[in-house]
Amino acid sequence: MNQESRLKSILEKGIFAVTAECGPPRGADPDAVLKKAGMLREKADSVNVTDNQTAIVRMSSLAACAILKQAGVDPVLQMVVRDRNRIALQSDILGASSLGIRNVLCLSGDHQSFGNQPKALGVFDLDSMQFLQAVRAMRDSGLILGGEALTKPPRLFIGAAANPFADPMDFRVTRLAKKISAGAEFIQTQCIYNMDRFRKWLQLARNRGLTERVYILGGVTPLKSAAMARYMKDRVAGMDVPQTIIKRMEGVPKERQREEGIRICVETIAELRELAGVKGVHVMAIEWEEAVGEILDRAGLLPRPSLD
Amino acid sequence: MPAKYMIHAGQTPDRFETVTKSGIIAWEEGCLKCAVCVKKRCVYRVYEKRGLDALQMVDSVDNQCMNCLRCVQGCPKELIHKSVSPEYKALGDEYWSAEIISKIWYQARTGKIPVSGAGYPGPFSGAGFDSMWTDMSEIVRPTRDGIHGREYISTAVDLGGTPRHLSFGIEGALEVPTPKVIDMPLPVLLRVPSVGRITPNLISGWAVAARRLGIFLALGNEHINAAPGTCLSSLMPVVEEESLKCSAYPGTKIMELIMREDTHRVAEMLKTIKEPEFISVRIPVSRGVDDRALALAKAGLSIIHLEGTDDGRFLDDPTKSIKDGIRSTHLRLVEAGLRDAVTLLASGGMAMAEHVPKSLICGADAVFVDIPILVALECRLCGRCGEGLPCPVKMDKAEPVWVARRVVNLMAAWHSQLLEVMGAMGIRDARRLRGEAGRAMFFEELDRSTFANLGKTEEGCELE
Amino acid sequence: MITAEQKPIEEIRHMIMPYKKILLLGCGSCVAECAAGGEKETAMLASALRMAAKMNREDTLIQEKNLDRQCVRDFIVQLDGIIHLYDAVLSLGCGAGVQAVAEIFPEVPVIPALNTEFLGQTKDQGLWLENCLGCGDCVLYYFGGVCPLARCSKQLMNGPCGGSRDGRCEVDPETPCAWQLIIENLTRTGGLERLESVFPPKDWSRKQGRGPRKIVREDQQR
Amino acid sequence: MTLKWRPVIAFFYCQNIPEGGWEERLAIEKKHKGAVRLFPIPCSGRIDGVHLLRALEEFADGAIVATCPPGGCLNFEGNLWARKRAETSRKLIKSIGLEGERILIVEGTAGKSLDLMGLAEGFLQKISLIGPSPVLYPKDMPPGTGVGFSLKGESVHDYC
């Protein structure tokens, strides 16, 4: 079993990295995970496993990561602070490392009110920033919160998310800087549709030298339809879908909208590759993992280089 | 001098939340719940006595309020406002005004004189009794230690006629018959009002009150049996001419005859009556009342009752007041030299204590009080009973004892007020008050004589 | 102040069902300020409960009384000699009041009629807003006078999250994003640099987890 | 005693509406002997939810509030608050299973007179259709034998 993070290795080698996303099933069926693994293996360098995304109960991210790992995929364990207090979070970090999981993405998580457990207590004992810091300290200093030493520190490549499209704009880069100083080694961004704003954000990050301190992976999501574009614009928090994109999707007949979505996605990836400071792409094909291969192929990112 | 006349009054509470002028509109919405709320600062602790009477839908806050407006002026959110209560506005009518009604309630409740601070708030003058003022004496007054002092101001009057003079024989024996008079300690008689649903309880209470006051209650045939037997001597049955003969009430001292026709025939008829000893003859106050009264006096009748309308006017001329009827009758009798041969009683619109001395000054010997003895029982003069509607103060549930106490209280207050007026005038005997028009001031005369010769306006002049 | 809202009447009816004589106890303090348990609300609830009882032919006596404060013994003892005439007390006090009354009169069940909500501010007439968590360790200084724990949906101490949009919170667009306010305030009044470093995890032991918290002021004690 | 049920309504109205005079009041009382209990109020803003509830609790099958037209209140917003309070009370009675229609609030229309008699009759009719108030005539109890509606030891129907 590979003991290193493939994602880390790719990024360190200066190769334009590719990550994809895998949502665990709403059931206890490991095959569903394996099926998605099959679709993404060889396509992406690493695969993120979401942690009860949009606050809907699914197979635990940690378990799904373990399955992926067994299937030969390099998983990125997403962990949200919504559902676990600092004790559970730290213990899961240790567990993940022990299972050979080598990437962790520290997140706040979608608010519980959006999902199917709106009556749940949101824990938010730590926030994502504090969590990053805690994981970094566990790994680098072998200390947990409060300063006690671990018998063996975890081995993890530590990531965080960033949303260049949320407000207040000016503070977004500050927050990126904070995440970096808290311990983030790679950043996966929110889906990019508004390239102008993304460039602006990137420029600010570059100005502060942040792009030199962290690997930024631009997030993309292929649109399935004009309706989805509109939905994402209006209903999904933190999402910025410009009118031009919606127009473009609406401009083609319904049956060809998927194709158009993929085309936009491919174009976006092409643009991202040209940007200084973007070190990779994170493809979040929501419940459409089969499209990932096509997108990456058309974007010229396949096949993935071998590290051996 | 008889034993001093005292009326023992005592607090007798209302049965219902009383209607007062005040209406408070207080909004809770937006209330800041200030640490020291203006409601807590209320000097009269009005807001502490809060309580909704679900039957009347009256909040006790309203009728306890004394209108200082401090809460209105102090609330930081200006959430409290005042308004005149609609129930108060609806009380009574133009003559029996809300003001009069609520003052009667107060007196019936407490037995006390209405007293207030600041000057008189009412209009300059008015119709009827309101167009006269009583006099005062600047330096002379009868008693040395106040009107309630040890020296006695007598409010007693006599019912019955007295001879113009007495004559004595050589031995000093009286040559004329001893005058037959009833001594009444107060120049007031009660009588059953013409309005309201009169129940046996009310009659019973009123009769008791009359007895305790030493005065009479005039009442119709139909009510006699409702009065307790012990009060018989305080009753004054009122009968129609035709039923006169068959309606002698043993034990009564006085009865009243409603006169319909020919004076002489009635006079003859009355001569046949032995019991009761005193008979009052009631005639309406209308045009020519003075002539009719004179005719009765000449025919030898000794008690004449002048009856005006319930709002104190002539029956046939609403522009004329009962006060004018009394005055002209009195003067006519004086002219004829017969004034002392008769007792003049007056009724109609006696609503306030001041109407008693004012009637006396105009020439009456005593007055009948009717509607106020009903209002004393919280009656609102709403007239609902007349329409077959339920009484808002459940008059039928009034207990006789309570009724009596309320009426005694009212009369106690009126008595005290009579003393005030007499005291101010320096008059010590109510009998002396009768016809003392020179000790009164009449608006029409005064106003004209004072103001008729001021500057005259002309075209183009300016008034300010 | 402490805010509260009346419970649904069905729930109240269910709770008082076993009792025949019930005293409704209003509170003139915080819950009166937020129009949940003051004199007026008590009168309304009492009337409604009496009606409900009559409708259902329940032979229930419901009477009302108001205390200035239900969380202080000196006010509660005013019930002495009264409370025993009842089978139960339905309290329109906050949770603190309910328990205080129950503690002083343990023989009578005390039932809450309100849901105690939060510590907050009267934002506008008829609008109350939570703005304090009562965490026992005030951090307002660091956050420009806006509490991220009480006012950020995710209690972020290093926010804002990616859902902040046009100054609004992703969870409820009616709610202003606390972090937007924090950043604005600190921009205005200086101190934005405080946000450059990562704010360490909160010490929640001051808030909960050790049983009821208490404050001891020896200088106030006798 | 006849057991036939006659609806009784409590009618609150602002004294400032032009039709709120004594004559109108007496006319309604005369026509509906006891069935319409009229409560003129200094301003509809004086109306409290408690007034409506207590009326329903004590004697009325329905309670109606008539206010001046929007913008016509002498106290500016009295009618606004009256409406809100009536609505709150309606919610409350609905929550105990009483028909919400037993509380009605009617606002005047600017420039149009408010026919109190008509309103009273309309509401009486509406209440007749809804039926006796289960508060005053609890289940299984024929109208006229209610026990729940006495105050200070006297039956309210003595008055009505």
Next chain:
Amino acid sequence: MNRERGFVFPEVIKTPSRFRNPIGKYRLNRSKGCISCGKCLETCTRDVHAMVKGKALVRNHYLCVGYDCENPCHQVCPVKALSLRRNPDFETMGDYRWSPDLLVSAWHMAEFGRPPEKGLEYRTGNSGGGFDKLRILFSNKLKDRVDCNSNGLEPDLAVELNRREDNAHRIRIEVPFYGGGMSYGSVSINTMLSRVKAAKALGTFCCTGEGGYPDELKPYDEHVITQVATGLFGVREETIQRVKIVEFKYAQGAKPGLGGHLLGDKVTPGVARMREAVVGYPLFSPFPFHSVYSVEDHKKHVDWIKAVNPRALVSVKVSTPTDVDMVAVGSYYAGAHIIHLDGSYGGTGAAPDIAKKNIAMPIEYAVPKVHRFLTEEGVRDKITVVASGGIRTPHDVVKIIALGADAVCTGTADLVALECIRCHNCESGRGCARGIATTDPELMDLVGLEWGAQRIINMFMAWRSEMIRILKKLSISSLKDLVGNTACISHIDYS
């Protein structure tokens, strides 16, 4: 202005209400729709609106002149958020004599020192008779006459009080009014001091009433009239020697022939000490002076004062019976300098309603009667006639002087300047809820001394300026020329 002595009248200093929400005739409502654009603030010239922390609000309803406004804010409001109404609270205040308009006008004068310019009727009440039907008449002839005040001097309002020209003080009051008697006990010490302080500033006097002469008044001795009434409460030789004017009170207009009665509740320790009485027990002033049953007795009375204080002016306060003219003449012959007629509509701390309403005649009838009789007797020039009992406005003053008085006494008006609202409950509970006619220490403090004095000064300065305006308009240069000048007034029923 006093031409000889150069008397300087006090300054008017704006002195607003003690209460948070002063009551005016109108109310403005700002609905939720207000966008705080500030247009109303720009439009209003009367400081009705204010902007507080970016939110526009109506701060001073009471300054709004309502429908008389020349540029109404509610019409310029771009979102129609403002609406104007008569204030319903205003309608519940006052009575026939002191209409709400008069009350609010008096408050306005007490705050600003000038009559209200718009929106309020400040000249007459609604009693439907007497002053309220009398009008000052400016005849056409005045239009042709050369203005006798063209020399630039203001008409002279001063009144000489000693007209007997005996060896008593020559006293001139700079304004034709002084403060009527209100006893310590019926009003608070703060109220008393406010009145007397104002009297000093205005160059006039103020009477102690019959409740004694509190030490606090000592600094104002020169401006105090002390009263000798039947109860002789607090009357000592020393108090009579302290003052320049001594007033005998025979009767009071509100309760003529009845004497006085201070309820036990109002007999606080301070009052009891002053009156040499027992705390909590009611006090009666009997009626009449039992040593006075004739004019001769009366003369002895006056002589007694002259013996104690030879230079004192003696004023005799009587009410208005039918023979008031005889009483006045009797007083003159007894040696009085001032005959003070207190009409039946005067104020009181507490009196039976029956007395206030019915006994004795209104001052409007008494003054001409007395004036005529004294003139006929040939002694009108030898005695000063002071009228009181229902003088509410500068117009009332002008009218009563034109009917034959030389000057007036005020009482209720002073209290209204202190924000008396005429609720008539001076005697109930803890006394005046507004802290004016009370001895309750807590309520008393509601009226500050400086505040009270300035309010009274302001109001009377407004009266003064109004009277000067009227005299100028009447082309009268000295108030003396107005006395008994009945051509200057007209009664609307007989005009």
